[in-house]
Every structure is written in structure tokens, then in C-alpha cells.
Amino acid sequence: MNNDALKISNLYDLNETIAAKVFEDCTYPWEVLAKIGDFIVELGNALPEDEYEKRGENIWVHRTANVFPSAYIAGPAIIGKDAEVR
Numbered sequence: 655m656n657n658d659a660l661k662i663s664n665l666y667d668l669n670e671t672i673a674a675k676v677f678e679d680c681t682y683p684w685e686v687l688a689k690i691g692d693f694i695v696e697l698g699n700a701l702p703e704d705e706y707e708k709r710g711e712n713i714w715v716h717r718t719a720n721v722f723p724s725a726y727i728a729g730p731a732i733i734g735k736d737a738e739v740r
Contacts (some may be wrong), residue, residue: 657682672697694730700730 658664660682668674676693698706698714706714708720712729715721720735733739 662686691730696703698730698732705735706732 660678660733662668662680662683665683666677667702668677668679673693673730676686678690678723695712698708701714704717706716709715709721710727713727713731713733715733716735716737718735719733719739721727721739725739727739
């Protein structure tokens with residue numbers, strides 16, 4: 655298999671995500687894994703408080719999201735607009 659097909663530039667349009675920064679200096683998607691946790695914390699701390707509520711340590715939930723009381727979310731995590739977590 656040609657590894658070019660697995661390059662981030664061939665798999666994703668980074669203009670369509672708020673997470674483009676986490677892909678900087680990476681060639682393949684798996685290189686991002688070690689950076690995701692820190693990135694979520696950085697992004698979460700920058701989210702507008704009128705749109706996102708911080709619930710617990712490093713967990714941000716959009717105010718339109720529906721999170722069931724029985725759901726367990728381990729941070730760091732961001733639950734987006736209109737999401738449903740059961």
C-alpha cells in the first residue's frame with residue numbers, strides 16, 4: 655500500500671475543522687494521538703462560556719447538547735452543539 659494515501663493532506667480538509675491546529679507538524683493521523691488531550695484542554699478553555707458549560711474536570715458541554723444523567727464522560731472532552739450522549 656502506498657503511504658501517500660494515508661497522509662493527513664489526502665484524508666482530511668483541515669479548512670473544515672476547528673481542530674486544524676492539532677494536525678500541524680504531523681504527516682499521518684496517528685501522529686496526532688499523543689497531542690489530542692492537551693489540544694482539547696486548550697480548545698475547551700477558549701470556548702465561549704455563553705455557549706459551553708464546564709462540567710467536571712476538562713469536560714465542556716454545549717448548552718444545546720443533551721447528556722443523559724447516566725452517561726459517563728471521561729475528560730478531556732468537548733460535547734458539541736445539539737449532540738446527544740446517552
